Amino acid sequence: MIIEGISQSILVSGESGAGKTESTKLHMRYVAYMGGRTTVAEGRTVEQKVLESNPVLPASGNAKTVRNNNSSRFGKFVEI
Numbered sequence: 001m002i003i004e005g006i007s008q009s010i011l012v013s014g015e016s017g018a019g020k021t022e023s024t025k026l027h028m029r030y031v032a033y034m035g036g037r038t039t040v041a042e043g044r045t046v047e048q049k050v051l052e053s054n055p056v057l058p059a060s061g062n063a064k065t066v067r068n069n070n071s072s073r074f075g076k077f078v079e080i
């Protein structure tokens with residue numbers, strides 16, 4: 001990304017309970033860390049703001065299933 005200067009995509013796939021959500025959070029943390037360390041007025045970095053958005057959808061869109069106690073019952077598209 002840095003060398004080419006163009007946007008790239010990461011596709012995270014797998015069966016329920018494989019770890020897509022946890023893996024995506026690690027991806028987001030890395031990308032936000034590498035590109036978003038500008039301190040904002042209230043003292044929170046862009047990195048912190050991006051990561052703080054993670055619980056919003058699961059709060060209403062997750063459910064317990066036989067494969068995963070905290071299964072995302074929705075698809076997710078994230079653009080950073």
Ligand SMILES: Nc1ncnc2c1ncn2[C@@H]1O[C@H](COP(=O)(O)OP(=O)(O)OP(=O)(O)O)[C@@H](O)[C@H]1O
Pocket residue numbers: 014015016017018019020021022023068070071072073
């Ligand atoms: N990298 C990890 N480190 C520790 N635990 C993990 C990791 N990845 C997955 N897990 C464990 O597996 C569980 C299921 O992971 P996750 O919710 O990310 O799966 P998923 O692929 O998003 O499932 P679904 O499609 O049902 O939403 C987590 O609650 C956690 O307990």
